Amino acid sequence: MATMTAHDDMSRDKSSEPEQNGPFRELVRRRRAELNQSLDQFAAAAVDPVSGEHVKRGWIHRLETGQPVTPPEVRQLRALAAACRLPLEQLQDAAGSQFHGVDPLISGSTEAKAYVHKLDRLPADQRERLLRLIDTLVPPEE
Structure with a gap:
């Protein structure tokens, strides 16, 4: 009969593995669907x-x-x-949240966090119009 060491227990601890379901996965899945692209088309553009x-x-x-990635x-x-x-920042935020438990809004003001959380409830076309408006007021950083 084999004995299990503490190290063996740790290696089986699911909390030590990267999260496989989360905002990054959903962002990529949703965006590929919105673009109406096959997996092959999407992968060909992922350069x-x-x-x-x-x-x-x-x-x-x-x-x-x-699946694990x-x-x-x-x-x-x-x-x-x-x-x-x-x-890029949108994917970085989602990946940081999913794989590293990083809250992308942690350093923002409470007011900014409230605005961002409300954005998720807007339809995509309204979010796009709002982003264009914000870009006219504060140009995006290069």
């Missing part, structure tokens, strides 16, 4: 404009189906941002 690195179809499939690095996030046609 980092800086390094040229591609995110493979299989990784995207595993992410979308909730290695958390993405900035190169992969830039590639997925290109495929999603979204700002």
